[in-house]
Amino acid sequence: MTRDAAISHVTDYFEAGTFQSDLAKLVSYRSESQNPADEARAESLRYLQEAMLPRLQALGFTCEIINNPDPKGGPLLLGERVEGEDLPTILTYGHGDTVRGQEGMWREGLEPWEIVEEGDRLYGRGTADNKGQHLINIAALEAVIATRGSLGFNTRIVLEMSEEVGSVGLPEVFHSYKDRLTADVLIASDGPRLQPEVPTMFMGSRGGTTFDLLVETHEGAHHSGNWGGLLADPAMILSHALACITDVRGQIKVPEWRPDSLTDSVRAALRDLPVAGGDGPQVDPDWGEQDLTPAERVFGWNSFTVLAMVSGVPEAPVNAISGWARATCQLRFVVGTDPAEVIPALRRHLDAHGFERVKIEAHDRGFFSATRLDPAHPWAQFVGDSIRETSGGPLHVLPNLAGSLPNDSFTDILELPTIWVPHSYRGCSQHAPNEHVLKPLCGDALKVMAGVFWDIGAKPVPSRET
Structure with missing residues (x-):
């Protein structure tokens, strides 16, 4: 015993x-x-x-x-x-x-x-x-x-x-x-x-919530030679909308998505913790918030990800301008981010940057709070x-x-x-x-x-x- x-x-x-x-x-x-x-x-x-x-x-x-x-x-x-x-x-x-x-x-x-x-x-x-x-x-x-x-x-x-x-x-x-x-x-x-x-x-x-960004510009797909330069390209619009959410290295640009909860005590707890090694992929040192350590980026900060993105028919592309483009996105967030404000904050941010035509469709599944x-x-x-x-x-x-x-x-x-x-x-x-x-x-x-x-x-x- x-x-x-x-x-x-x-x-x-x-x-x-x-x-x-x-x-x-x-x-x-x-x-x-x-x-x-x-x-x-x-x-x-x-x-x-x-x-x-x-x-x-x-x-x-x-x-x-x-x-x-x-x-x-x-x-x-x-x-x-x-x-x-x-x-x-x-x-x-x-x-x-x-x-x-x-x-x-x-x-x-x-x-x-x-x-x-x-x-x-x-x-x-x-x-x-x-x-x-x-x-x-x-x-x-x-x-x-x-x-x-x-x-x-x-x-x-x-x-x-x-x-x-x-x-x-x-x-x-x-x-x-x-x-x-x-x-x-x-x-x-x-x-x-x-x-x-x-x-x-x-x-x-961390909390997590997923949603779709959808751009619909016209009915059907139309010949890119006859209509190129005349019809708005939804994939182009969506790509630029995504680019205003983060910069080129994935640093979040939506003000309300940038937390204030990375305190000195949290930094101390994360100090020297390893995030590399094992059988996972190699960590990209030039991705994420530039002024944070890798451990702070993944455990003490928010991260935005595009899970999937599509326009037209990727497996059989044709010479036509698609009428729609969709991206499935996710925000992982730490304490200090109000989950009820994630979507409204993004709506305000997209509108302020001229992307009023980008729709935000929250997923039916629930989200977890941080x-x-x-x-x-x-x-x-x-x-x-x-x-x-x-x-x-x-x-x-x-x-x-x-x-x-x-x-x-x-x-x-x-x-x-x-x-x-x-x-x-x-x-x-x-x-x-x-x-x-x-x-x-x-x-x-x-x-x-x-x-x-x-x-x-x-x-x-x-x-x-x-």
Whole structure:
């Protein structure tokens, strides 16, 4: 009944191949929340009913699967394991939905819904985002119970099936079930480590919202010889409109999109954090805000991206002036940017630069607000100390993730401090073909989380008032 025994238990689980076989079963569910087909929605329900519910019930959780109040969203599972009214309560979270599988786009020999092992990599849709991550946390809870006979704290869990479509319905569920989701802290996992071999902890996330810019100038497409110089070119107009949003190196020019929250304390937290390395692409030193460090650009500042852009028929161009052009765009933003003002601010900016004919169409999916917790918060200190004890090495601590999560629902509705311990890495190809996890990272993450959960049940934890 020791901390080392719990870590040894979860190590055996990994080395015996059980983690890999368990993950393979989870990956086999084609739970694509971005796919509106009835079959995909049925898979999301099956994931909760067949893969999650029996495992959590065997772990002593009382569970309920509920319908999403938003018809665009998938079901949710709420569960709790209560050991004592005087014990601390930990809320954890995961999402079993994935982006589209993108069948036919994966490298030869790989399939999205089947685990394929190649060296230290396990390929499959959801391995990194997020099935592998919440499996690690559940297995770590199992290891502590198997070793100690109890957790030493109460646990609540939320598993949703709509994160990849903006966590639609999650805020409404949290409002309706707030009394059943009270806790001292959220400890969950999503996103990547900064470097595969070094654990990472972050306490918030950038917000994100997507929208289309559309220019329509005339009906149909018309011969470029007969009409060139007479008809406005929508692709040209759209290109110039995009060019007024940022400069040539991507520095944002919309005044309200330039945050004022990059304080000295945030700069200090980001100092010396690595953003290069691993298997990801090489960082472009000449892109983004010129006066910021690479870490400040991605964790402490806003970034604007054109996700896709089209005019005419790119796969079969003809000598004609198209009547339309469209760009799908995204703003990732930090604390200090009002999400409700993102689109209005852009409208004012485009109008001021003479682009009144450029339409802005907000996407139907929701957006995540930006959140951030001080790295000096007692729960951040507690979890960080536990991770360092297990790993015996450094820990990368971020005020917020560069990506976006539904963290605002936990901070703003449930009023919780939030600690995220990611179990993937930045080169994992999440949201793309060839998604994968690293086996050594998964083995290390299992130990880290077993240590964290053991310590919560064995040591004094921060009081709820903090």
